[in-house]
Amino acid sequence: MRIASLFLSLGLLHAADVAVGTAVARSGQKATGFIQVPGGVDAALDIPVIVVNGSQPGPTLALLAGAHGTEYASIIALMKLAEAADPATVSGTLIVVPLLNVASFLQKVPHLNPVDGKNMNRLYPGKPDGTQTERALWAITKQVLEKCDYLIDFHGGDLDENMRKYSYWPDTGNDRLDQTSRGMVLAFGFDHIIIQHNHATDPRTPGVTTVTRQAQNLGKPAIAVEAGHAGTTHAEDVDALMSGCWQVMRHLKMLPGVATRVEHPLWIGRYAVVTSDRDGVFFPLAVPEAYVKQGTTIGYMTDFFGNKVWDVTAPLSGVVIYIGAVPSMKKGDNIGYIGEIAGNDGQ
Ligand SMILES: [Zn+2]
Structure with a gap:
């Protein structure tokens, strides 16, 4: 159910308004604002958010970047995408969160939130009374994950990482989720796809809940994508991330046109992390x-x-x-x- 229609039935908002944090977009409009995370044991945090409320009905796609605030290519890609998205041509709604880990970005600290030293893509669903990372993830769970139908989580080679473009496709064991996310990852277009083993009982990632895994726990198909390296924001990487997004939107019928899909991807079934x-x-x-x-x-x-x-x-x-x-x-x-x-x- 569209959140706006729920609110409509309660008489709280205009017919097709979509509200995320302080961003409230009417049908056919775009709005910017902040998901406000109140202070607690440490500082408060305002997470920027853009809502693109299409002029036609359709699903809600959430786009999240900057859990790691120095993965710049992905952050810039979502800022540019939100700017370029035209609500007049969109069916459904985009919720764009281009920079989750604001302190990491501002202080140029890779991997972690320097406010509490925690990884902002490991501790979902978060906690309303934890440290800043936990409170922020709780807010994302409530205000983004619970409101969306689909999720794409964006990453990119961090300051200390030199990488090639690739996507993650989660194998959850739930056919409906897996077929839908498989369609999304093929439409996104990166030709190297890592298969994540995300069955509920898989012992390989105990205690780790990423945003894609949390979305899956809520029944929402989700994929993750990576492009960019070592702090750079090369057009090739930024454009590839934006273009993949437009393709997924076509695939989900949120934009007119036919989505292409990657023809012969390399599926990576297992990978070794060298430490x-x-x-x-x-x-x-x-x-x-x-x-x-x-x-x-x-x-x-x-x-x-x-x-x-x-x-x-x-x-x-x-x-x-x-x-x-x-x-x-x-x-x-x-x-x-x-x-x-x-x-x-x-x-
Ligand atoms: Zn990352």
Whole structure:
């Protein structure tokens, strides 16, 4: 049910108004505002939001970026997309949250919210009385996830990550969700697709609830996409993210025109995360998109005096999805992802 029609039945809003936070958009209009997260044990937070309320009825698609506030290409892509979206041609509603982790962006702190040191894509559904990250995620759950029909979560190579473009398709075991999200990920158009094993009982990610997983828990099809690297905002990456979004909107009949879909994607069924076992200085020897054999040296580490202390090797044969982009490397940090190719016709 469209939220606006629910409110209409309660007599609270104009016929087709859509409200998210302080942004209230009438039918055929766009509105900006903030999802206001009240202060608690730490500071309050205003999360920017844009509502594009189409002139024709249709589903509600939520677009979220900036859980990691220095993944700039994805943040800029959603800002530009919200600006470019024309409510007159849209059927349904877009809820665009281009920057969730405002403190990370402003302070140039990658991965975490510097206010409380927590990852803003791990702790859904959040808590109304937790620290800032938990309160913010609670607000996103209530004001975005519960109001949308579909979700795309945007990421991009963080300040210290050099990567190729790829999407995540979650395999949840729920046929309705999985077929719909599969259509979305193929329409988005990135040709490398990582299969996430998101069955409810899967033990591989205990205690971790990302925004896509939380959406799935609420019965909403969701995918995640990544483009951009090492703090850059190259047009190629920003445009690919925007174009994928327009394609998904066509696929969902929210825009006129026929959606194309990626013809022969590489499905990555398993990937290995290589982590550092020590503090030191990292030098990459492989680049994203390279195919490497198990045992291939993908980089090396030195101590602070320049002595080589470790050759980092690929734990399996596959494609380099991402690799460290800067010399800083502390024990436990991710050095890279190597994806094993599952095939190009499906999982
Ligand atoms: Zn991210």
